[in-house]
Amino acid sequence: MLLLGLVILTVSTTLSWYFLRQTEGVLTAELQRRTLALTKNLAYNSRYGILTEDEIILRRLIDGIIQEDNVIYVMIADPEGRVLAEQFKEDLPGATAESPKLAREQTSAFTSQITEPCIHYQPIGEQNIYPAHGIYHAAAPVTAETNSSDLERELASALSLFGEETPESRGEEEHYGSAQIILSLGEMEANINQALATGVGLTLGIILIGLLVSFL
Numbered sequence: 479m480l481l482l483g484l485v486i487l488t489v490s491t492t493l494s495w496y497f498l499r500q501t502e503g504v505l506t507a508e509l510q511r512r513t514l515a516l517t518k519n520l521a522y523n524s525r526y527g528i529l530t531e532d533e534i535i536l537r538r539l540i541d542g543i544i545q546e547d548n549v550i551y552v553m554i555a556d557p558e559g560r561v562l563a564e565q566f567k568e569d570l571p572g573a574t575a576e577s578p579k580l581a582r583e584q585t586s587a588f589t590s591q592i593t594e595p596c597i598h599y600q601p602i603g604e605q606n607i608y609p610a611h612g613i614y615h616a617a618a619p620v621t622a623e624t625n626s627s628d629l630e631r632e633l634a635s636a637l638s639l640f641g642e643e644t645p646e647s648r649g650e651e652e653h654y655g656s657a658q659i660i661l662s663l664g665e666m667e668a669n670i671n672q673a674l675a676t677g678v679g680l681t682l683g684i685i686l687i688g689l690l691v692s693f694l
Contacts, residue, residue, distance in 0.1 A: 479692045486688035487681075494677035501673045505666050509548075513616045513661045514597050516543060521595075521618035521657040524554050528562060528620055528655040536563035543659065550613075551581040551660040554620075557653050559589040584615070585658045592617045592656040614661045620654040 520543055527535035540552045544565050553564040566578035595618040 479689065482692040483685065483689050486685050490681040490684045494681045498670075498673055498677050502670050505669055509661070509663070509666055510597055510614065513614050513659060514595060514618075516546060516549070517597070517616040517618045517657055517659045518595050520552070520554070520659065521620045524657055525620050525654055528554065528556060531556075531562060533563055537565070539563075540565045548662045548665050549659060550662050551578070551585070553582065553585045553658045554655065555586075555589050555658075556655045559586060561586070562655070581660055585617075585660070588615070588617060588658070589656055592619050592658075593653075594619065612663045612667075614663065615658070616661065617656055617658045619656050 520539060524536055524539055526532075527539065536554050540554065540563055543549055543552045544567055550567045550570055551565070554562050556562055561582065564578075564582060566581055570577070595616075597614055597616040599612055600615055601612045
């Protein structure tokens with residue numbers, strides 16, 4: 479019985495750990511893909527609002543993004559890093575009056591480094607203003623290439639005929655600003671904990687059934 483119990487325990491534990499890691503990998507990849515897609519879409523749609531510095535247009539875009547699950551902060555800035563529009567999710571569990579300020583400082587410090595769409599994980603310590611142990615911080619530059627229309631291409635072509643230099647003629651990519659999103663990992667952590675609890679329950683159930691069968 480002891481020998482069979484050890485074999486069952488080893489196999490069950492190994493399978494549970496494997497499926498838990500697989501679940502965590504799938505959830506992480508999907509959340510990263512979704513967050514990066516939201517950020518790139520926001521950057522794509524905010525170019526006109528940045529060029530005209532129209533806060534109403536930018537706020538409408540942000541209002542649509544902030545309603546997404548787990549999105550807790552959205553910010554759009556100009557090329558100099560000046561915040562044109564931002565929003566911190568209201569009634570966020572654990573948030574304080576300083577939470578929006580801390581979120582702005584975190585994104586502002588990263589603004590000058592945004593040259594391409596990117597996402598990174600940041601663990602949260604004891605000073606946790608987010609309902610999770612970590613966050614995803616995604617950023618995307620707002621460039622002419624990401625949202626170039628036929629009219630813009632015709633304008634650039636006309637300027638080149640008159641000898642005017644354009645970013646395209648100089649072989650450069652013109653940056654109009656950046657869009658950034660902070661997303662909480664609370665839901666993903668809850669799903670992982672649920673999968674862990676399910677795996678532990680199944681493992682214990684298999685062990686008990688195996689011991690009962692070996693006893694009989």
